[in-house]
Structure formats: structure tokens, C-alpha cells
């Protein structure tokens with residue numbers, strides 16, 4: 001029958017793949033070859049299917065074999081310690097979902113000068129409970145402005161001022177023995193204009209011209225521009241840059257010096273697969289797939305979130321699972337709510353793409369709730385998100401190194417009687433400090449008069465109101481700002497997934513007033529919230545009552561509680577529970593051992609949550625894990641939460 005024929009063809013393709021791999025493993029032991037065989041058998045179908053969807057059949061078949069060979073070479077080279085980690089992780093594929101996971105993200109040089117310096121700060125990170133360290137781009141960037149390292153000139157060499165590749169390997173080993181995973185960016189949508197591929201393209205080499213999108217005429221450019229938004233309308237308008245060497249227009253979604261690579265070229269996919277294997281063998285454990293949404297272009301669309309992006313991810317992940325299964329992929333897709341969960345896999349990609357993805361909807365809703373003092377929009381937006389595969393997890397965060405874009409769905413807003421546009425406008429006004437009662441000290445990033453879009457820069461503490469309070473010498477307002485900040489962190493730490501602390505938030509660090517002084521930074525106010533670590537300020541975490549002590553101890557306390565309770569495992573989907581007061585967001589997590597309810601008051605006044613609701617949720621007469629105290633209802637049978645207060649409650 002034709003079906004049996006297809007099965008036979010598939011089986012013989014898989015057999016070919018195993019043979020191709022084996023040929024590279026001549027110097028390996030028979031048991032290593034067997035391990036490799038088993039992995040190819042397991043992951044080949046994922047690899048093959050995704051490639052078949054991306055490329056013509058013969059191209060896909062050939063690329064599949066090349067990738068298996070590359071995986072085999074990387075497997076053969078892999079350090080025994082990393083092989084051991086592969087084995088451990090294969091036995092606990094949910095390692096990144098464990099409640100003990102806590103992230104920290106920083107620029108190596110701003111945190112500790114260089115890679116050796118970072119190694120010197122492991123104790124500080126351990127004091128916080130960090131298990132996952134994201135160091136911002138540290139591979140060799142172009143000279144001059146490099147968009148904070150996101151314009152990579154050499155993926156295989158560490159930035160000289162930070163150290164050497166050996167230093168990086170040393171650091172990953174030191175982190176591993178301290179129970180921390182290193183996370184690095186894989187900038188895969190673009191390379192620097194100075195990267196060797198771009199240089200070769202500029203020299204006129206056809207092979208490398210085909211690594212990019214180069215259009216000959218302004219008409220072709222305009223045809224694409226018709227439906228393309230602009231990411232940096234201020235300092236990099238449009239999506240194409242005329243290049244005199246190329247004598248053509250090259251696709252540059254971001255800055256003019258960041259050239260988008262052409263993933264419809266199978267050689268590009270192969271190049272990046274090899275880069276992934278190379279970084280994995282240096283001991284990198286998680287790859288942050290930068291700007292992943294933009295990887296595939298299609299005329300007549302916004303060229304974001306195209307289905308091929310997920311096929312590419314599936315292929316790369318299958319290669320990694322074969323060679324270095326310890327590593328995880330994290331999607332950096334800061335996109336509209338409707339496009340987000342696809343990055344963790346829906347439909348045929350279910351559970352087969354990224355392991356982790358940024359929960360920008362949660363992040364945006366935290367700032368929205370803090371500004372509005374009410375939770376109905378957040379509840380509607382979060383309820384509207386489809387569930388994610390239980391084998392994947394969110395990266396939850398309050399702030400990161402980028403601006404905040406108001407990813408609020410118009411339909412979600414309408415469902416609670418708001419206008420999406422008006423609410424986004426309110427949030428931009430509020431966080432830039434222009435709204436009448438706003439305590440925030442943020443700045444507008446990339447105002448786009450055409451769309452009305454105004455994103456926001458600023459550190460969490462400055463956005464929460466600490467800066468303005470201290471400027472006025474208003475201690476009460478300062479305490480309120482800290483309470484707001486802690487509340488935001490309580491929500492992300494109780495959500496499930498890996499909460500990532502943006503460097504400095506643990507010390508309530510404020511905007512860097514000197515951000516524009518550095519050459520190349522003056523036009524990009526995201527540097528306002530990328531201060532240098534202030535190690536003197538860090539000492540204030542030992543001074544009772546200081547903002548630093550309040551923040552630092554709240555975070556460590558929350559993490560201690562989290563790691564001790566399996567309710568926080570990421571495979572348990574949080575549900576937004578009954579809303580009884582518009583100020584209180586209740587989050588329910590149902591573990592087989594019992595329910596846990598997080599109650600968060602986002603308003604500035606005392607608010608009640610009814611005992612009857614707690615009873616229905618199964619946590620009446622429960623214990624608040626953060627204080628260890630038994631819940632006390634007041635005479636009116638309500639649990640009252642102070643302004644910006646929260647409780648994590650389990651039944652008793």
C-alpha cells in the first residue's frame with residue numbers, strides 16, 4: 001500500500017541518518033555510539049519533518065544528514081562533565097520547571113567588570129538563591145555602537161575586554177558546580193555589518209549575498225514596507241538600508257548595522273546549528289533566541305510570527321537534543337498576546353519548540369495593574385491566553401534590559417469596557433510621569449506619532465515611584481514604592497516558571513542619571529535602566545529598613561518559600577480565581593497535594609477577599625507561607641489585605 005511505502009521511505013531516511021552519525025563517531029566507545037543512535041532514533045522525525053516543511057524535499061534530506069553529522073562531531077567533542085549533565089537532564093527533563101529555579105540577568109561588565117569578575121560574585125548570587133544566570137551579549141560585537149552587543153561580529157569569540165573563550169569555559173564550570181546555569185543570547189535574526197558573512201557579501205561573493213535579503217530596487221523595498229512596522233522608528237527608521245558595497249537594499253529590521261539573515265537559505269540554518277553546538281560545548285546551558293519572531297519574511301505580512309519560525313526552532317532543538325540534550329531554548333518573542341504561546345508550541349509544534357518563553361503579557365499587566373489600581377484587564381488578558389504545554393515554562397519578569405511595549409489586546413480591553421488604545425495611552429502617560437497622580441519616573445522610548453505607540457524605559461524602582469519619593473524626601477511614598485515593587489515580584493515569583501531578576505532590582509536601583517554620557521548611548525534611553533552595579537549600595541542590604549534591605553530580603557524570603565513548595569512547579573498552570581474586589585488578583589495553583597492561592601492587592605487601600613471564596617478554593621483556615629501565620633478573617637468574614645499587600649496561602 002502507499003502508506004506502507006511512505007513508512008519504508010521514512011525508516012530508510014532514519015537509517016541513513018544513523019549511519020551518517022555513526023561515521024563521525026569512529027573514535028567513540030561503542031556505548032557512546034549507542035547513546036547517539038538512540039537519540040537520533042528519537043529526534044530524527046522532529047528534525048526531518050520540520051526541514052521538509054521548510055525546504056524542497058531533496059534540500060531538506062541533504063540538510064538533515066549534514067545536521068546529524070554536525071551533531072555527531074559535537075557529541076564526540078563534548079566534555080565528560082557536560083556529557084554527565086546531558087545524562088542527568090535526560091533523567092529530569094523538567095529541571096527548568098522546578099520551583100528552585102531563580103534567574104538573574106546582567107551585563108557582565110556592568111555587574112562585575114569581566115568574566116573573571118563575575119566568577120568573583122557567585123557568592124552574592126547564591127545569597128539571592130540564583131540558579132540561572134543570563135549574561136547579556138558577550139560574544140565579539142562590531143566596534144562602536146553594537147546595540148548593547150546585539151550586533152555580533154563573531155559568534156565564536158568572547159569579547160576581548162571581558163576575557164577569552166577559556167575564561168568563559170571556566171565560568172560555566174564554576175557556575176555549574178555552584179548550581180547555576182549560564183544563559184547566553186543567540187542573536188539569530190541578524191549579524192553585524194562587520195560579520196564575516198556580511199563582509200564576504202559586500203565583497204560580492206554570491207554564496208554570502210544569499211545569506212541576506214538584498215533587494216535591487218526601491219520598488220521591491222516599498223512593496224515589503226507597505227505592511228512592515230518599524231521597531232526603532234526614532235534612530236533606525238524603515239526596515240532596509242542602502243549599502244554602497246552591495247549596490248542594493250539590505251533588510252535591517254533593527255539598526256542599519258544589523259543585517260537580517262535569510263533563513264530560507266538552508267546554509268544559514270546549518271551555520272546557526274553549528275554555532276549552537278559550539279556554544280553548548282563551552283558549557284552554555286540555555287540559549288536566548290533573540291528577536292526570534294522576525295526570522296522569517298513574507299511579502300504582504302508584518303514578517304513576524306510566521307509559522308516557519310517554529311519549524312526552524314523545532315529543527316534546531318532536535319539537533320541540540322541529539323548532541324547536547326542538557327541545553328534549553330528560550331524564545332525572546334515580545335509579541336502580542338495572540339502570537340505568544342505558539343513559541344512554546346501549539347498544533348504540530350506542541351512541546352517541540354522552545355522550552356522557555358518570556359511572559360511579556362504578565363509583565364505588561366503588572367505595570368498596568370500598578371498604574372490603574374485594579375485587576376480586571378489583567379484577569380481578562382491572562383485568562384484569554386491558551387495554556388502552554390506542561391513540559392514548557394514561562395520566564396516571568398518585572399523588568400528586563402529592554403523598553404516596555406504595551407502588548408495589550410484590543411479585544412481583551414473591550415471585554416472589560418476599556419479602549420485598548422486609550423489604556424495604552426494612559427500607561428505611557430503614567431510611566432513617563434505625565435499623568436496627574438503618577439509617581440513614576442520613566443522616559444518615552446521610540447515615540448511613533450504614526451501609530452501613537454510610546455514605549456517606556458526606566459528601572460523597576462523608578463517606575464514604581466521610588467525615585468520621585470526620595471527626591472521629595474517622602475519616606476512614606478518610598479515605602480509604598482518598595483511595596484509596589486515587591487508586589488510585582490511576588491506575582492512573578494508565584495506564577496510558575498523561572499522568575500528572572502533584572503540586575504539592580506534586588507537593591508531597588510534607580511535610573512542611571514548619566515546614561516546618555518557614554519558615547520553611542522545618547523540616542524537610546526534604554527540605557528537609563530541599565531545602570532552599573534553599585535556595590536556600595538549592595539552593602540545597604542544589611543541595613544535594617546533601607547530600601548535595599550527591604551527588597552533584597554523580600555526576594556530571598558519569597559525564594560526560600562517557593563523552593564520549599566512543589567505547588568510552584570511550572571507544570572502546574574496558574575488560574576485566575578474569582579474576583580471579588582477589583583483591587584485583588586487571586587491566582588490559584590492546584591497541586592495534587594493541595595491548592596495554593598496567591599492574593600495580590602494592587603490598589604492603594606485595604607481590600608477584602610471573602611472567607612467564602614477562600615473556602616471554595618480550599619484554603620480556608622490556611623497558612624500564609626510568606627509569614628508562616630494562620631489566616632485570620634475579620635468579623636465581617638473577609639481576609640483584609642493592606643495596600644499593595646499579598647499572601648501566599650495553602651490549606652491546613
Ligand code: OTU
Pocket residue numbers: 147148150187231254290291292293332333334335401402403
Ligand atoms: C531584542 O529586542 C533585544 O532584547 C534588544 O535589546 C535588541 O535591541 C533587539 O532584539 C535587536 O537585537 O525590539 O525593543 O520581540 O521587542 O526582539 C527591543 C520583539 C526589540 C522585539 C525584541 C527586540
